[in-house]
Structures are given as structure tokens and as C-alpha cells.
Amino acid sequence: MAKIVTDVVCPFCGTLCDDLEVALSDDGEEILEVYNACTIGATKFLHSQAKDRVTRPQMKQEDGSWKEVTYDEAVEYTANLLVDAKKPLMYGWSSTSCTAQGTGSEIGEIVGACMDNTATVCHGSTLIAVQDVGVPSATLGEIANRADRVVFWGCNPAHAHPRHMSRYSIFPRGFFTGKGSKSRKMFVVDPRNTDTAKMADVHLQLEQGHDYELLSAIRVALRGEALPDFVAGIPKEQIYETAETLRSGRFTVIFFGMGVTHSLGKNHNIDIAIAVTRDLNDYTKAAIVPMRGHYNVTGSGQVWGWQFGFPFCLDLTRGFARYNPGDSSSNDLLIRDEVDAVFVLGSDPGAHFPVGSVKKIAQLPSVCIDPHITPTSAVSKLHVPVAFVGVEVGGCAYRMDNVPIETRKVVEPPEGMLTDEEFLQKVLTRVRELKGAA
């Protein structure tokens, strides 16, 4: 009889599903099956068991080959790299626990690092907009129970957050949404006819990059003013109708994603999406929620918020926190050749940064702390594999609506393998020694 672990939290996306069940072998060592998770979440658990997994740190040799080193040697290299650098970049922090993020910040403070998380390539623009104008928001539980108008703007949960619609936003029967999806009107705004759009009551297939204009047009329509015949490729009748439907609901929620944050306009697109939400609050209850990607990118912003007052793009080089996206942001720092060492934990800039930035990482002293082999580990000088947070060690993570959830340990990591937190603690101790601050 397999042993079933219940109430397991999925450490992949910001939906942070907390109802997974994992079947283990009799000895509790092997994951056999993952129930309730979407295919991405299940794959994450099962892949942690891969036979070809790297379990010891590896250092790149002159000839490009890899040589296994001990964790102590890896700690020594990492600590020296950070201490010797004038301006190291410590990037990532989104696939690890809040405790590890906190320890990382201590290191960053001592060595005077620039610290950035993956918001810099996903919802960074959102964070800027929220700091500029505030945000009327809600929890996913509230949305499951109340929302009868649901907008997905520039996001595709069918692919990026596969259980979001079934757990929170469209299908669940809530206290005031007893008929599930029949209680709700679903809108999708996307230049592609995505699998999410195919399920919607209304799909506004706008011209790519014209989000600001369309949001602005909805504000005009809400005020009952005149619109041109088409805005962003959408006929005015459809815009008036959309505004009317959103206004006439009992609870409207706008979920938005990379379509808004990555297109030109960036934080201004979100400013105006928030303005639309505010306008709707003149008539009904409305909220807006970013579809956060990594399972704990939200937590990283929270931790740095408590510690430094800013959620990403921290520059600690002067011994206190400065914040200036466009200046203290990873891609700008790399492209302008302003950092002299790179430390990556809990993210993969090698795959997800524009290639010009990755070229810079490849030229610098660098360490990549990640359970997987990734394009980042391939261009780094040192790769330190660690245990999977949420699978092999527990720890706190923040869901996309800023609700903290404690993830669970399901199995033991491979023998002798460190967790992020353990590795960071060792680096912190060594950094203190090297700095004479022990």
C-alpha cells in the first residue's frame, strides 16, 4: 500500500495549489504519483526523482569540462566571489522559501550587492505601478466566492496557471457564485486566440501592444463619452458593451499578465488598468490581481518589502537600500557592464533574459544555485545543486494574492545534498569571516 501525503502545496506557479496528494513508496523514499496537480506541477514533483539528477557541486574547468567539488569548496568560491566583487549582482530568489530569501538579503547587505528577483522580467512593471498609484485588490478565496465578472487581460491561465480557473476564478461554486462558471461572465483580452480566450464569453482580440488605448477607451465608455469607431482594433460597440457588463456585475475582477507588463507602455498600462478598476468601484465592487509566475516571487517582494522597503531592483552598494528600476535592475546593470560578479539562486536568467544579458553573465565570475541543469548553470563557473523547496524541504511561500502558505516536505533530498537555506547559511558565515564581521 502506497503511503499518501495529503495537503501538499505545489511549488511551481503563483497559484500555489494546496490540495495536492502525493503517493509514496512503502519506505517513503520515492514519489510514485501526484494527484490533483496540473501536468506542470506533477512533472516538477516527479522530475525531482530523476536518475540523472546532479547531486554535487561542479566547477567549470579551463577546457570547458566540469569537475565535481565539495559543498565546502563551493561555499568558499561563492563567498570569495561575493566579497571580492565591487558590485555583485545577486539575482533570482523566486523559487525558494522566504527564510532563504531573508538569509540571502543578509549576505547582500554585507557584501553590498545589487539584488533583484524575477519580477524584473515578469511583474516588475506592476510593482512600479502599484507603488505609484496603489491597488484595489482581493484574495483568491474572496474571488471564488463573489466574482461574477472575470477578466483575463494579457494572460493565458489555461497554459501558465492551469488550475487557476478551476480552483478560484471561473469554475468553483462559491457562496455567492453557486452556479460556478454559469454565475460568471468571462472576458479575455489577448491579441491571440488563446485556449483561455476560446473558453471566454467575450474575447477582445486587440492589436498587440495597444492595451493602454483599449483600457483608456473602457474608461471613456464608463463615463458615457464618445469613442472613435475602432480602438486597438476593437469596434466601439463591443467596448461600450464590455464596460456596461463589467459595471453591472456585483463583483468584477481583472487578472492581468505578461501581455500587459511586457508590451510597450509597461507600468503605464497597469496604471490605467488600476484606474479602470477604481472607476468600476464607483458602480460595483472591483479588484485587480496580477497573475504572478514563480511560486514565491510574491514572497521575495514581501521579504524585501519588510527588510528594505522595496520589492525588487535593490541596490545595497552604499550600505543602505536604493531603488531605481532602469538603473538598479538586472538587465540594465548587465547590459551596461556595471556588475563584476553574478550569483543566481532560484531562477534561470540564462533561459529567460535577453541573450545580450546572458553573454555578460558568461563573461563574469558566476555561481548558479539550482536543482536543475539550466542554460544559467551552463554559462556559470560554478553550479551548486540543492534540494527542491516544497518537495524535499518545506518553507513559506506567498501566493499571487499575497497570502502566505507553508509548503511541505514530501521526501528526503538525495543523500548529502544541501538545501538553499543551508547553503546560504554557510556562505553567510564565511562572508562574515572574510569581512572580519564574525
Add this chain to the structure above:
Amino acid sequence: MAAIQINLISGRTIQQGVSMENGKEKLAYRDACGILELDDAEFKRLGCFKNTNVRVSSEFGSVVVKAIGATQGPHPGLGWIPMGPWANAVVNPNTYSTGMPTFKGTPVTVDVAEDEVVLDAIALITEECL
């Protein structure tokens, strides 16, 4: 066979997520993300069949991917490469003082490159960076 100009966007697909978690060094990751989704009309303009390798070039770089029919279309005038090193070889890195590269809306040229291969993630990043 003509070169065509399109507007390129990128983002997640479920195959991208699954293959990424299965190991980015594996060929399944390349097969999920080293692709360009195009509408039928674009294939006509390009003058080639579906599943042909093409070169996608922008002012920021160029990369070989396999052109396939749009799975979430039609989306006239748009090309789609799932997020990953292939898309990132050509996207606009400018952040315009926001910290955020302009991942969506890169003007690109596509032309047929039947004899060229689509590299796996590690080979691609190694070739570009080392």
C-alpha cells in the same frame, strides 16, 4: 521563397512548462520552445510548408527555429515563440527605464532555413555566449 516581416511575441505554453521541469538540457524542451507559431496566411507568404526550419532575425539577434502552424490562432501578423532561449535570442532587451525588457512586440524577419538545425537550449546558449 520570400522573407516575411512579422511582429513577434512570446510567453508561456503548457508544453514549455512541462518540458522545462523535465530538464532544459533535454530535446523535449527544444521541441516545445524552439518553434515559431505562424498562421496559414503567413506560411503562404513565406512559401513553405509547415514544420520547416526558419531563421528569425531582429536587430537584436537571430535564431533558427521550426515554423509550425498556430496552435492558439489565428493571430494575423503575429509570430509566437514560447518563452525560452530561442525567443530571447531575438527579443528587444531595452527596458526604457523600467527594468523590464520589451519581450513582446519585436519586429522580426523570417526566412526559410531548411538546411539549418534547431539547437538544443544548452548548445544554443553555449554557442551564443561562450
